[in-house]
Amino acid sequence: MGKMKIKPGVVTGSQLQEVFEYCKSVPCAMPAVNVVGSNSINAAMQSAKEAGAPIIIQFSNGGGLFNAGKFLDNTDQKAAVAGSVAGAHHIRLLAEYYGVPVILHTDHCAKKIIKWVDGMLDAGEEFYKANGEPLFSSHMLDLSEESLEENLETSATYLERMAKIDMTLEIELGVTGGEEDGVDNSDVDSSRLYTQPEEVLAAYDKLHSIGSFTVAAAFGNTHGVYKPGNVKLRPIILKNSQDRIQADRGTGEKPLDLVFHGGSGSTEAEIKEGVSYGVVKMNIDTDTQWAFTHPIKEYMDANDGYLHSQIGNPEGADQPNKKKIDPRAWLHAGEKGIVARLVEAFDDLGSKDQFEF
Numbered sequence: 001m002g003k004m005k006i007k008p009g010v011v012t013g014s015q016l017q018e019v020f021e022y023c024k025s026v027p028c029a030m031p032a033v034n035v036v037g038s039n040s041i042n043a044a045m046q047s048a049k050e051a052g053a054p055i056i057i058q059f060s061n062g063g064g065l066f067n068a069g070k071f072l073d074n075t076d077q078k079a080a081v082a083g084s085v086a087g088a089h090h091i092r093l094l095a096e097y098y099g100v101p102v103i104l105h106t107d108h109c110a111k112k113i114i115k116w117v118d119g120m121l122d123a124g125e126e127f128y129k130a131n132g133e134p135l136f137s138s139h140m141l142d143l144s145e146e147s148l149e150e151n152l153e154t155s156a157t158y159l160e161r162m163a164k165i166d167m168t169l170e171i172e173l174g175v176t177g178g179e180e181d182g183v184d185n186s187d188v189d190s191s192r193l194y195t196q197p198e199e200v201l202a203a204y205d206k207l208h209s210i211g212s213f214t215v216a217a218a219f220g221n222t223h224g225v226y227k228p229g230n231v232k233l234r235p236i237i238l239k240n241s242q243d244r245i246q247a248d249r250g251t252g253e254k255p256l257d258l259v260f261h262g263g264s265g266s267t268e269a270e271i272k273e274g275v276s277y278g279v280v281k282m283n284i285d286t287d288t289q290w291a292f293t294h295p296i297k298e299y300m301d302a303n304d305g306y307l308h309s310q311i312g313n314p315e316g317a318d319q320p321n322k323k324k325i326d327p328r329a330w331l332h333a334g335e336k337g338i339v340a341r342l343v344e345a346f347d348d349l350g351s352k353d354q355f356e357f
């Protein structure tokens with residue numbers, strides 16, 4: 001099979017669906033990295049360039065707010081909206097300079113912060129009017145704390161709005177374990193960590209005629225990196241869900257585009273199994289947080305003698321430390337750490353060098 005050709009810039013609409021279809025046929029998936037500012041955004045785009053595949057760049061609610069500045073008041077999610085929209089414009093402008101395709105996404109949005117997605121959709125519709133394409137490729141709604149009926153009803157309402165501007169919706173069925181971005185599911189009943197194929201079928205029936213959507217199905221996956229514990233990863237749930245829809249609704253193979261949350265700390269075999277069942281997107285956050293922070297810690301340790309005063313270091317009491325204390329010196333070390341970790345993720349997911357752009 002030939003590599004998929006794709007233009008640099010933000011990938012939206014039917015082109016995004018073509019990318020997902022291609023990923024399922026390879027099979028391979030793309031990493032979705034949570035970013036918090038220009039350092040992680042630019043590192044993510046550089047990783048796509050080095051890996052030869054599109055990168056999914058996503059803002060969590062907290063990440064969007066952080067991009068605006070933690071100083072700001074976030075009443076009615078206004079600062080989180082502004083920070084996410086500003087990040088989207090940053091990515092749109094610079095993706096062309098990096099020469100890479102980017103899928104621009106936002107992560108978990110629960111009912112209590114839904115004004116965040118509302119605000120981003122307002123900006124998205126305005127952008128669509130002016131440019132004929134949406135600002136973001138997709139948003140996630142995570143209504144897994146609500147009943148299945150409410151989850152699907154609300155998701156359908158949002159998908160109707162999003163389909164009009166060529167956007168894709170990600171939904172969550174079941175619960176991703178662990179803790180991320182201030183949402184703690186560590187104590188959730190373990191049966192909820194495994195989505196039932198019936199729930200996935202109900203979601204398919206409700207949404208597939210409205211527009212494009214992806215499904216984050218729970219199969220024991222967990223946010224964060226922990227020592228192996230009681231929760232067992234059961235990727236076979238993903239296959240059972242695909243097979244159930246194919247059998248009951250007469251679709252082709254792998255009718256759903258699946259999302260793997262909590263990719264950090266997963267083994268290569270677990271990742272490969274998920275990808276073979278139609279996972280097209282794997283979220284990675286904790287591993288790239290570590291990849292950003294650890295080289296900075298190493299820089300600080302290695303340059304300790306230069307970082308306690310502006311003048312005076314092991315080379316002499318009158319020697320200046322300006323070059324060592326410039327934040328660009330250590331921030332770039334962190335950026336390079338993110339790039340290396342993401343290129344590794346592309347490799348694990350099978351998407352490295354599968355695209356041409």
Ligand SMILES: [Zn+2]
Pocket residue numbers: 108176180223261262283
């Ligand atoms: Zn997640």
